[in-house]
Amino acid sequence: MRHRGLAVSCAKRRSRCRSLADRRRDLGRGSTAPIGCRQAGRLVQTTRRGGGNARMTHGMSGAETAAGMTRRGFLTVGALGVSLGAVGAGWGPWPGAAVGAARADETAPLRFAVFTDTHANLEETARLENLARVFAAVEAEDPDFVLHCGDITDAGRESDFETYRSLIPAALWDRIRHVPGNHEIRWDITARERYERWFGPTSYSFDVGGVHFIALDPTQALQEPGLFSDDLAWIRDDLAAAGDAPTIMFLHFPLGDRNFYVNDADEFLRTIDPFPVRGIFAGHIHRNEITRFNGLTQVAAISSRLGPFYLRVTERRDATGRVLVVEQVTLGATDADPVVVDPLAEVPLDVAPGEDLGELDPKANSVRDALEVTARPGAAAVRAEAQVYPQGLFGTANAGAWTALEPRGRSWHGTLDAAALAAGTHRVQVRAFDESGAARYETATFERHPARSHAGDWEISVGGQLQGALAEAGGTVVAGSTSGRVVGVRADEPGRPRPAWTADLGPVHRGAAFSTDGRTVYVPSADHTLTALDARDGHVRWSVDLGRPVMSTPAVFDLGGADRIVVTAGNRLHNLDATGAILWRSEVPIQSAGRPACDGQRIYAGGGDGRGHAYDVATGAHLWSILTNTRVDTYRQLIYGPWDDWTQVLPTGAVLFSTVTDAIAVAPATGAELWRLAGGYLLAPGLVLDESNLLLATEWGLVELVDPATGAKRWSSQAVPRLVNTGPVRDERTGALWLVGTGGLVVRLDAASGAVTVVRQLFTANTFSRPVIVGDTLVVAAQDGVLRGIRI
Known part of the structure; x- marks a missing residue:
């Protein structure tokens, strides 16, 4: 890969910008390394940094960087630049140094391999032997490069990464490009620092043989499901820079169809729609699954952990254009046994499957207990269906409950049952198929009974993801964002509140905590610091470096x-x-x-x-x-x-x-x-109501009142579909219990009986944040970066 000198903005809050050599020496201590390059005058690599929530884009001007802030933390990027010239093969001390480099014959068809879900674990000897055989077989094929679709290890531990690296033949290491899976990030309290030290960037792009490749990382630190969020802006800009080159993406979570592993997959599909994205390789589900939708072919691959499997991908050129032929390779039980090669899929690079389906332009109108849906697919559509987006699903697969739409002239119409839907904001999904079975998916939002909102409701956009529990004292609510922005809101003041103050720290993943007198608030950050802020105006009283990302609630x-x-x-x-x-x-x-x-x-x-x-x-x-x-x-x-x-x-x-x-x-x-x-x-988290009553809740939304002395249950109620890092709170005025499910469903529970009243579907984002109650207002934070207050 060719390189030219470029400027790299780097900053860690309240610390000076260090030289590239210093930062490289820090790799062994878990520091984030600057990486990146441009090829042929366009962006080809970015990285996440600053505790896993910053994406540093190299080669951008200060103005471009400010305009392109993402959920990965452009807010933490300073103005001071460090000159970075050509650095060896180009990718730094990580794998993949040969990927994107000039090939001996640039006109030769592409040949690459794909594996996923290797789940390296030092304690699983038999599976490690299986992986070693897979890697040796891939090396023998001498591919141009290899894509790894994540879940490299079981838990992202240092020993797991060391074990995985020890299995890779030296000649293959520089040809593997990785993306993280949820197993690298879910239990990683280094906030991606360990991953980046081993594998470098988590999101980037490169070009080989006239094809543009993009590595995607929608994983979230300490969480199971995925979210693209502000990264969509980077994806759009990268695709725009690639021009007419066909694009292949690879990531861990499969998208579309029955896959609900990424909460904003619909926004992702809208983002890539104008561009020639022709294929996606993914993992996570541990089986082969081929789907064709929105002009691309997705190949979710079988896990290499389960047996001696990998995918072989070769380019074929014929009258229809360029096609990637995907085959599953299964090694024999021993090296002496024959290898089995099975055809799996074809990914056209010059043709978009189902392109004549056009745009669906779905519309939804809530009328009493029904939802009237209209779509306008192209003439190629032979079948169209709709369903209410299953907002209660979380990081899983589900075939759905689709209702057929009927054609009427140029449009398709249908009616969905909406009687069970709470008032508030929902999504509807529409899909259409052509005769070949290729599909197109589109999503639209709608409001059910919006008149039930209260005049006292309010919203404050903070940015990034509000992921930690909210903290409250004396009417001041403090919320911290993965962007590094921390806000203090006087939620007890009349009217629509505004932030009383803001502070910009490192990325915040967990909740803050007030001092016992309510005058100071302590904020944990992935930039290794715990910071004390004045609760009145947000100024920094002190900040201490704890040597590692602070990914817990004080x-x-x-x-x-x-x-x-x-x-x-x-x-x-x-x-x-x-x-x-x-x-x-x-x-x-x-x-x-x-905590x-x-x-x-x-x-x-x-x-x-x-x-x-x-x-x-x-x-x-x-x-x-x-x-x-x-x-x-x-x-x-x-x-x-x-x-x-x-x-x-x-x-x-x-x-x-x-x-x-x-x-x-x-x-x-x-x-x-x-x-x-x-x-x-x-x-x-549980909630002590009094000396004799303890409220517990499960991640599956079951709320229970128990005796703290014996654990005996007094009542048990199914309240919401899912709870993750959130839990019930009590209204001290009335004694009522309030709960916001992970999918944004707000319910009220009677503390004496456990009776559940559904109140509102508040948003279509997810929430991992425990809410607070201030006066008559329930304050809720969500992954869309918005702090909301609703009158209760």
């Missing part, structure tokens, strides 16, 4: 009349005083991303080793730990453990640790188990 306790702030950063538990001085630090095995608890004598935190831990509050000395699950390997102990738990001290003095399978109450002095309640309580 807990603040009054100990002897003085505040103590306890927070985890990676695998370190820190205890700070109100001035930011670190009183002690202790280790939490593997990692911790939840600690304290009873005045001990501090409790969930670890990535599957255990709940207790520490001496004065010294940080480790006192005891309890194993919360009986999984036999470290990966499953992590994912089935309390690594993301908001640990709680119950009114009885017992300590509650929660996992995806159980809530476990233990004795504070010894960790002895007192009671255990089966259920996935990890991702929905």
